[in-house]
Amino acid sequence: MSLSLLSQKRLFINGVETNVFAEPDAKLSEVLREQLNLTGTKVGCGEGQCGACSVILNGKVVRSCITKMKRVSELSQIITIEGVGEPGNLHPLQKAWALHGAAQCGFCSPGFIVSAKGLLDVNDSPTRDDIRQWFQKHRNACRCTGYKPLVDAVMAAAEVMRGDAPEESLEFKMPEDGRIWGSYYPRPTAVAKVTGTLDYGADLGLKLPDNMLHVALVQAEVHHANIISIDTSKAEGMPGVAAVLTAADVKGKNRIFGLVQSSYHKGDGWERPIINDTKVFQYGDVLAMVCAETREEAEAAAKEVHVELELLPAYLSAPEAMAEDAMEIHPGTPNVYFTQPLIKGDDTAPIFKQDDVAVVEGDFISSRQPHMPIEPDVAFAFMGDDDLLHIHSKSIAVHLHAFMIAEGMGLTPDKIALAANPMGGTFGYKLSPTSEALVGVAAMATGRPCLLRYSYFQQMTYTGKRSPFYINARMAADKKTGRLLAMEHDYSVDHGPYCEMGSVLTSRGIQFIGAGYDIPNIRGMGRTVCTNHAWGAAFRGFGGVQSVFAGETLIDEMARELGQDPLEFRYVNCYREGATTPTGATPDVIALPQLLDALRPKYKEAKERTARESTDEIKKGVGIAVGVYGAGADGVDTAEVFIQYDSDNGVTLGCSWEDHGQGADIGAVGTTHEALLPMGIPVEKIRFSWPDSAKQPPAGPAGASRSQVVVGSALNAACKAMMDALKKPDGTFMTYDEAVSAEKPTRFEGSYSSMGSVCDPETGLGTPFVNCMYTIYLSEVSVEIATGKVKVDRVSCVADLGSINNRLAVDGQIYGCIAQGIGLALSEDFEDIKKHSTMIGAGFPYIESIPDDMEIEYFENNLREHGPFGASGAGEGPMVNPHMSVINAIRDACGARIYRLPATPERVLEALKS
Structure with a gap:
């Protein structure tokens, strides 16, 4: 048995002299959180790439997750979020954070606030650029806010701290009429988030009883294989191990139900194992679980589980899995397991052959975008004194998840109490169960509370991703009038190995390719394809993002083909009275002409500015993109x-x-x-x-x-x-x-x-949504011709989201969508497991990638009939098109048309050459 060597140090933590006993290689974040119970310091990536763990050490901002205790000298001064302020005694930064809506999920807020304090301690009059450079230097990452509200908050707090504004300026003033609807009222959870007192999953895990077990996963490191054997004998004898669980220890069906209900679906929906028993279907599949007294013991034992596999061909894209010689990934179910046609109006083939018709077409491939929340997945489970199995997680579908996992665990849904912890963002990936069934199985098998915390590598490799679409599409318009006449498309959805929500996602293609425009005649076909890459999960703008990539490219190219201005061409063809959606429905409101009218002067100004500032070395351009998306599930919700x-x-x-x-x-x-x-x-x-x-x-x-x-x-x-x-x-x-x-x-x-109708499985026609969101983005970009690098300079958004409940929340949704859209357009991908399994490797957009110049204009005159007080949604509609405003701006700047996302410098250079 090896000795555990400790060092004793006197430290001043938040001004209090504290004796700390720790191993020299222990991380400062672990000591603060697990020994001193200062859980306001959050740990996200654990690799120094997100800044959630930021503290001030001897006057300098450091990332505590990569700071070892041997680097912390005797008598060091450490400030954590608990030393900045507390409920009832907030620091100006914390007040400003709440007032400006800078805490959305709030997981990164303590790290940002501590980092900002470090800046204001040395510079009490920072410019906006000073603040942005500081956050970039210290790797403070936010996935929610688009960064602008964070800079606003620091500027406001600095003004108060200098004495240039009263502290009352950081307090919300209640409207005279007493209404908060439509106001900037701060979130009820804001104070807890900005003080670090809101307990997220890992914080709650530290408060479980001493008999709690830590779970470590044994995961596949190949994409496709038959399981020959799993030897757990050595792991079972490791120190601290209470149990090593395999598929044989799952009491139920050992499958997660994929919500298949349609007879048109060729699988039964039970293909996803809780613990894999016969095959590996994707990298990261769980083959066994170790339950041990400490996380370190669990992880050490997991490395000693021996798995023997027979490798099988790995189909890592839809075209590979659709090849004639490809084997069935799930025996008995074809790799193409769902199709959705669209038949609207007259036959399109003759239209494309007419002499007076302009035609544009393209082949498009969208990316496998990773969600990259700052907080990795975390869950715990225990048997309650009410005879229920309690599961706490980042679930965003507590009743649905209980239903999806119950039979697989040998329970009925009413025997599961599934609770949603305060969580650090999901952006949709948690519409799929991830860790819920695993911790549930562990708690049932051991009879003890069980906690599972993913590393960031596990977050990246064992959670769903945005499914890539492979789209071939073409569009026809009358050369004289400029009116759209017809569209055809054929697309394949690479949905990974598990089917949940695959058919719904595939239907999004017929609903949103060409959405926003009156196209009388459409023929289309979408299909869902099983592959061995990461499973497809819900992601903000589900299916709309991929659809708009094709639709708004064709619209932009058609305008150029006809010699028309891209905005004016959209204006002529957008929804008006009498128009129908791609599925033949009547638009819920007529919003787009008004939005385009509002955007026109901004667009003209941007065109003049980019023409004036463009040089031979750096070309500048303007792009716009229309987005429409439904607020609600298909049909009756x-x-x-x-x-x-x-x-x-x-x-x-x-x-x-x-x-x-x-x-x-x-x-x-x-x-x-x-x-x-x-x-x-x-x-x-x-x-x-x-x-x-x-x-x-x-x-x-x-x-x-x-x-x-x-x-x-x-x-x-x-x-x-x-x-x-x-x-x-x-x-x-x-x-x-x-x-x-x-x-x-x-x-x-x-x-x-709600009163919608599901689209017909044979024609695709129907009214899936009775309430929709409408947004138009204008982006200005700079393209460095020598390198292909693209920088987004400005973004404007005009939006009709019905009546706005809370402006802080909706502003934040749009700013966040802009940031994620820029990442989607330029950098984010998850194709290469080794290259793309970290935040930096996957192209996470830090603050330097997101412009500070962003503006939003709302139109609330179209109150929704189906929505409280005339409201629509706000989370996804603004996500479906910002990436396309960037892609269209690249085309405007330098002529390079991007047909595969993201538009990396290499792809921009390739497009320039072609």
């Missing part, structure tokens, strides 16, 4: 909620509206406050509660931009029921005590169902 009247005359919201950074807290509170305005309930007495499938009725997942529309409408219905029950003859409302005395109910149910 339902939510159930309740509101509980509390004894202090406030209300607690019983809705499983999961919050992964998009703002479920303010979405639910803002909607309820507006609905209960006649009762005069103060906003601070409207209480958001974290989702738990055992405590709240099913409101559906926080995906598909459905929550504000569908869950918000259900909350509105519950509020109406409450006011109807408690209204007095004089028009006032009963207090809680009065309601109890009158034997009135104190719990009020609400439900809502």
Whole structure:
């Protein structure tokens, strides 16, 4: 047995002299979090690439996850977020962070705030560029905000700290009418996020009882193989090991249900193992789990599990898996397992042959974009004293996930209490179960609480990605009038080895290729393809991103083919009265002409500026892109909620509206406050509660931009029921005590169902969405001709999202979409496992890649019939097109048309040559 050598040091942590006993190679972050319980310091990547763990060490900002204790000298001064400020005594930076909406998911906020304090300690009058350079230098990464609100917050805090503005300027001022709907009211969770006191999954894991076990995964390091044997004998004898689990230890079906319901789907939906038993289907598949007393012991033992495999051909793209000689990845199910045609209007083939018709076409490949949240996946499970298996995770679909994993674990959904922890962003990947079934199996097998924390490598290799589309498409327009006449497309979706949501994703192609334009005649075909690359998961702008890549390229090229201005060509062809969507539906509102009118002067100014500033070495250009996306799941979409009247005359919201950074807290509170305005309930007495499938009725997942529309409408219905029950003859409302005395109910149910129709499986026609989001982006770029490097200089967005609930939240969604769209356009990819399995390797956009010059203009005159107070969604509509405004701007700048994402310098140079 090796000795564990410790060193004792006297440190001053947040001004308090503290004796610390630690191993020399221990990480400072581990000592702070696990020994000193200073969990405000978060650990994201664990590799020094995200800055979530930033602390100030002897006056310098350092990343504590890569700072070993042997580098921390005796009597060192350390400041963590707990030393910056606390609830009730906030630092100006923390106040500014809340006021400016700089904490969305909030996981990176403590690191940014500590880093910003380090800047203001040495420079109390920074410029915006100073702040941006500081965050870039210290690798402070944010996936949610687009960085602009963070810079705004630092500038505002610095002004107060210099004495140039009163501290009251950092406090929200309640509107005179008492309404917070449409205001910049800070999120209810903001104070907890900016002080580091909100417990995320790993923080809660540290608070589990001492008998908790740590789980380590034994994962496949090949893409496709038969499993010959798994030898766990050596691992079982390792120190601290309580159990080594394989597929034989799973009590149920050992499969996660992929939600297959259509008879047109050629698989049964049960192809994804919890623990793989017969085959490896993708890199990262779980072959065994080790449960041990410490994480280090679990990981050491996992390395000693011996797996014997028979390698099989790996099909890492849709074309490979569709080849005639390709074997079935799931025996008995063809690799092409779902198809969706589109037949709209007249036959298109004759139209393309007419002499007076202009035709443009292209072959497009979108990227396998990784979600890259700052917080890696984390989950824990335990058996409760209520005889339920409790699973806590980053789930954004607590009821749905309980249903998807129950049978595989040998349970029924009502025996699982699946709770959503406060979480550091998911951007959709957590619409798929990841760690839930694994920790559930571990807890059931060992009888002890079990915690699983992914490393960032595991986050990248064992969570879903945006599925690439391989699209061939062409478009026809009348040469004289410039009106679109027809479109044809054929596309294949590389959805990885597991089918969940694959058919829905494939249907997005027929819904959104060409969306925004009146195209009377369309013929299309989409197919879902099983491959051995990373499984396809939901990602913000699900399917719309890939569809718009093809559609907005063709629109842009058609304008050029006809010699027309790209904005004016869009203006002529966009939705107006009498137009129909690609699936033959009537648009819910006519928003695009107004948005294009608003964008026109900005576009003209941008065209003049880029022409003036362009040089032979650096070409500048302008691109625009139209985006349309549905708010809600296809067809009928339902939510159930309740509101509980509390004894202090406030209300607690019983809705499983999961919050992964998009703002479920303010979405639910803002909607309820507006609905209960006649009762005069103060906003601070409207209480958001974290989702738990055992405590709240099913409101559906926080995906598909459905929550504000569908869950918000259900909350509105519950509020109406409450006011109807408690209204007095004089028009006032009963207090809680009065309601109890009158034997009135104190719990009020609400439900809502949208009224769409699923697209016909044979024609593709239908009305899948009755509420849509409309955005148009304008981007200006600079292209370095010698290298192919692209820099985005400015972005403007005009948006019709219906009535805006909370401007901070919606601004943040759009800024975040711009940043993710720029990453999608220029840098982000996950094709090469070795190259792309870190944030930097996968092309994460840090602040230097995102312009500070971003502006948003909203139009709220088109109130939605199907949405509370006229609202639509906000999370995904703004994501479907920012990348295309960048790609179109590259074309405008230098003539290079990109047909494969991302537009890396190499691809830009290649396009320039062609």
